[in-house]
Amino acid sequence: GVAAKIAPSMLSSDFANLASEAKRMLSLGADWLHMDIMDGHFVPNLTIGAPVIESLRKHTTAYLDCHLMVTNPLDYVDPMGKAGASGFTFHVEVSKENWQELVQKIKAKGMRPGVALKPGTPIEEVYPLVEGEHPVEMVLVMTVEPGFGGQKFMPETMEKVRVLRKKYPSLDIEVDGGLGPSTVDVAASAGANCIVAGSSVFGASEPGQVISLLRKSVQG
Numbered sequence: 001g002v003a004a005k006i007a008p009s010m011l012s013s014d015f016a017n018l019a020s021e022a023k024r025m026l027s028l029g030a031d032w033l034h035m036d037i038m039d040g041h042f043v044p045n046l047t048i049g050a051p052v053i054e055s056l057r058k059h060t061t062a063y064l065d066c067h068l069m070v071t072n073p074l075d076y077v078d079p080m081g082k083a084g085a086s087g088f089t090f091h092v093e094v095s096k097e098n099w100q101e102l103v104q105k106i107k108a109k110g111m112r113p114g115v116a117l118k119p120g121t122p123i124e125e126v127y128p129l130v131e132g133e134h135p136v137e138m139v140l141v142m143t144v145e146p147g148f149g150g151q152k153f154m155p156e157t158m159e160k161v162r163v164l165r166k167k168y169p170s171l172d173i174e175v176d177g178g179l180g181p182s183t184v185d186v187a188a189s190a191g192a193n194c195i196v197a198g199s200s201v202f203g204a205s206e207p208g209q210v211i212s213l214l215r216k217s218v219q220g
């Protein structure tokens with residue numbers, strides 16, 4: 001379905017108080033919690049991994065939308081499954097050879113598979129994964145270069161969202177990077193229904209207002 005999913009990026013939260021930050025976001029109306037896993041290799045930044053997901057899982061039943069910015073996503077499937085991840089979104093740029101095996105293993109571990117693409121990666125590259133025998137259930141169109149929160153939204157990525165929405169009317173399409181009250185309308189009208197937002201939510205004096213504004217933009 002294409003229901004709105006508002007997913008605060010916990011990368012912008014206080015990692016030292018992750019459980020209470022997660023609960024705060026859920027109480028303010030967040031649907032999902034977006035968790036950015038970075039390996040310091042696929043992207044020039046290092047964040048959290050399965051042990052932190054496992055710790056957070058003890059404090060919440062929420063959908064943990066895990067975005068794996070890692071060079072070897074296959075190595076993370078077992079640990080992330082055991083840790084209690086809900087969604088497992090890997091990057092197409094590093095999965096050209098083994099995506100079929102990857103998607104099957106993600107599903108076997110009870111997680112929901114998704115594929116992400118960087119701003120410079122053509123949208124055609126994800127078509128086989130959406131149409132495969134074991135299809136991904138979400139496409140994450142990066143709207144900044146992955147690696148850091150707080151960057152500027154790239155409007156040129158919206159053409160990919162439009163093309164994808166036209167081709168797959170009921171697919172979950174997520175956008176991630178630079179989303180907030182001033183950019184969400186463009187993304188929502190292009191066809192995105194899952195909105196990741198880090199700095200615009202956590203930096204707001206009223207994060208709950210930002211979350212409901214994002215939702216309104218998607219729902220119309």
Ligand code: DX5
Pocket residue numbers: 009011012034036067144145146147148149150151176177178179196197198199200
């Ligand atoms: C960037 C991450 C994003 C990031 C978004 O590589 O994938 O999830 O946290 O942060 P904002 O919303 O601040 O751009």
Ligand code: ZN
Pocket residue numbers: 009034035036067176196
């Ligand atoms: Zn992300």
